[in-house]
Amino acid sequence: MARIAVGGFQHETNTFAPTPADYAAFESGGGWPGLCVGGAIEAAVAGANIPAGGAFAALGAAGHQTVGLTWAAASPSDKVSAEAFERIAGDMIARLKAALPVDGVYLDLHGAMVAENFDDGEGELLRRVRATVGDRVPIAVSLDLHANVTRQMIALADAIAIYRTYPHIDMAETGARAAALLIDMLASGRRPAKAFRTFDYLTGIPSQCSFIEPCKSLYALIDSLDRKHGVTLSFAPGFPMADFAECGMSICGYGHDQIALNNAINELQAAVVAAEPDFALVLHSPAEAIRRAMQSGAIGLPTVLADTQDNPGAGGNGDSTGLFATMLAMRPADAVLGMLIDPPAARFAHQLGLGNTASFSLGAISGVAGMLPVHGRFKVEALGDGNFTGTGPFYRNFRLHMGPMAALRSVEAPGVRVVLATTKCQTADQEMFRHVGIEPKMQRMVAVKSSVHFRADFQPIAREVLVVKAAGPALADPAEFAWKKLRRGLRLRPLGPRFV
DSSP: OOEEEEEEEEOOBOTTSSSOBOHHHHHHOTTSOOOEETTHHHHHHTTSSOHHHHHHHHHHHTTOEEEEEEEEEOOSBSOBOHHHHHHHHHHHHHHHHHHOSOSEEEEEEOSOOOBSSOSSHHHHHHHHHHHHHOSSSOEEEEEOTTOOOOHHHHHHOSEEEEOOOSSOTTHHHHHHHHHHHHHHHHHHSSOOEEEEEEOSBOOOGGGGOTTSTTHHHHHHHHHHHHHHHTEEEEEEOOOTTOOSTTOSOEEEEEESOHHHHHHHHHHHHHHHHHTGGGGOOOOBOHHHHHHHHHHHOBTTBOEEEEEGGGOGGGTOOSOOOHHHHHHHHHOOSSEEEEEEEOHHHHHHHHHHOTTOEEEEEESOOSOOTTOOOEEEEEEEEEEEOSEEEOOSTTTTTOEEEOOSEEEEEESSSTTEEEEEESSOOOOOOTHHHHTTTOOGGGSSEEEESOSSTTHHHHGGGOSEEEEEOOSOSSOSSGGGSOOSSSOTTOBSSTTOOBOO
16 A cells, blocks of 8 residues: 555636736635645545546545645636745645655646746646655646646656546546556556657637547547557647746657657647647627527527636636627527626625615626626526535536625616626536526526536537637637747747747
């Protein structure tokens, strides 16, 4: 029986977003469990679609003892504050030192963390972990599909496993896959061969969905190559909102035979290079999407609109009003938008009380330039405390705490409703509507603050999914960001201009 240290530090950093991640953001967790330490970690992630949960289960099934360190996650946003990084990383390393000796380390990381004091947050954390345990102790890591994998991560970790689905319905499975790589190292007494490649173009996150091409075929190819060559490959399309030199797409792989591994990764590299033109994605204006939904949506088979550029899962604050204001102006029937993250409005709805009507000022509270709130009269149709359990494939068994929630109906456009929430979290589970009495499939039009994760739970009920380009900080076209630190020559979108 080996003794395995387990920790995690998750943040997806949009360096163009309006709000940084301070220590309090990790304490609350957003849609994730709040910061936890020691033995409390396993209980906090047990049964949920969280990488550490899968790793704990796999390590326990193999008969190994686990020692909890520190685990923390926060909603995507601007950079992690230096104070938050040092407090969380410092606590993890202190607990690791106290736990020594250990036979191995598993870390549940994201791969796209930028801190105020370190562009490569995960690389710096791995540097500290490696310095603590030495070169002989194997380190296995799980990463998000949106990881910007760096050379330092590859050098310091002995094995990395990356999600293979977007929506990320395989997070726990990936944690178990990383744990299996660690278990194999412990059993064999040797480290696997490595391979790593990067690419010369960025692609927006809506086109990275594994339900659609080209990622659907690329991930199928990875499964085939793993079986054919006896290797473990990963593809990270990257998070094209983090302004630092190593932002971008990558592939990595591990195996016992370097030649077989090289053959496999060369084939995958060629496929990703060839897929560049296929990563282009059609984006709709709010008016275009609403008009199309009004013509085709039906109760029982709604049209789903993704308000992708205000995705709280990519650094947006969930409070932009472009799509919502257009819905109110066009007055569709049986339409709902959620979740609009507006704590003052949600609290006001609770003070006002069920069934009452008043003037509201909704959204645009995070200070994004040019964003204006929506003013109008709304009736409070439902209230909720925001505490419920996710049931969809992405948030399954997550114990969600959204703070005070409310469903409002517009008086001026009575076919339009909006779901308010207090805690920032992307709309990726139907329970976020059901909690305030709205059954999504009984609408003609459902607008969600999400880019892709919503597809796991909403695409099965949708007549059609439309990706909408309304104002917001999580730009769907990476070429529109004001980049400063990227490496020269990187194409800012598929087949697009190069960064100079």
